[in-house]
Amino acid sequence: MADTKRVVALDIGGTKIASALVTLVPGERPRVDAVGKVPTEAKRGGAVVLERAIESVRRVIEETGAAIDGIGVSSAGVIDPRTGDVTYANEIMPGWGGTHLGAELEAAFGVQARVMNDVHAHALGEARWGAGLGKSSCLVVAVGTGIGGAFVNAGSILLGAHNEAGHIGHVCCTDAVGVPCSCGATGHLEPIAAGPGIIDRYLELGGSELTPSGDPVDGAYIDRLAAAGDEAAIAAEARSGHAIGEVLGSMCNMFDPDCVILSGSVAQCGPAWHDAMARGWNESVMPPVAKTPVVSGSLGGDAPLVGAAENVVSSGYAEFA
Structure with missing residues (x-):
């Protein structure tokens, strides 16, 4: 063709x-x-x-x-x-x-x-061909080793004056008061809600640095412990989930997206994380946007590849279209 x-x-x-x-x-x-x-x-x-x-x-x-x-x-x-x-x-x-x-x-x-x-590419792929297909706008948030985001409206990404729009990991939240961030500020979402933050909190609460097999603990291991009822693991995941929910609710108050697309390894955590996210969401979201659907990404690892390719044939940014 x-x-x-x-x-x-x-x-x-x-x-x-x-x-x-x-x-x-x-x-x-x-x-x-x-x-x-x-x-x-x-x-x-x-x-x-x-x-x-x-x-x-x-x-x-x-x-x-x-x-x-x-x-x-x-x-x-x-x-x-x-x-x-x-x-x-x-x-x-x-x-x-x-x-x-x-x-x-x-x-x-x-x-x-x-x-x-990379997060913009991931968001563009999901918005145009993944979980956001057919939606007028979406807020895409990836929670893994770090936290990134992008707001996509009518198929185009909000870029910002300094190419910085969408850095949702560097939004302040109540759970992070006084916690230093790698960017030099304090109180940001990423250091407490991303994967390393969950591990740090688990260790602070008395969790072991090693698994029974002698490997360093990771997020997947902590999630299994949380599912089994380990209090330190549950508390570590709950802090992360609550903070994410609070910030997502606040962002929906501001942007009013058609949907929120949530992806990344941390978003695969079990009920301890998701229940806490729901609590944080309910505490911060305004009634007109409270029913905004929060859905999982559907393209997986293909999302940034699809988004990057789309950007070549049809710019992902409205100002360059």
Whole structure:
């Protein structure tokens, strides 16, 4: 078909780089093929990450033999989608900030490359082809090792004057009063509600640092303990869930989305977390938006790849459409 577009999509995170060929046909769900993953090796510096990103694009082209129409990138860090530059990245990806990612990919492959923040890409994929399909607007929140978000209205992401809109992990909440955040502020959602915050709280409450098999505790182990009635595990998950619910309710008061799409590993926790989230929600949400549905993402790991590819053929930002 003449309107079919084939885009190499990359999802660059602190741990791994995922790559795939995404085929976009108007009116049809995007097809994701030739998915591959390689370690990011972020600690080796931004130049190494860039090299591995270029290698990932080359792998997809060579494996599929496709003539590609562009490269779509989902990347950790603060991204200027106007230029494709990584304007800021934290200590998880040293040297990644300042990378001219879009320009480097265009120079290497001779096709257009568009870059967006990883949570924005995830949100765009879910809004256009996942749990938000058919909705006029949605607030997308991913809760895992960190917490990110994006507000999507009429298929376009709210970007903000400094490319920072959607940083819901850095909204204040009552459960986090006095708790320092990695950004330098205090009282933010992320340090208490993301996965590491749950582990920290469990240990503060007297939980063991090791599982019976001698492995370091992780979120999945704490969730199993909570299901079995362990009080420290229940309290750790409850603080996270309550904080998430409080902030989601507040954000719905402000944005009034058609739905909230919740994804990420922490959102897979059991009743201790979800019951607390419901309590936090009910305490903060206003009556007109109290029935806003909170649903799970449906695209899984394909969401940022689909979103990054969509951004190449139909900009994810209204101001660039």
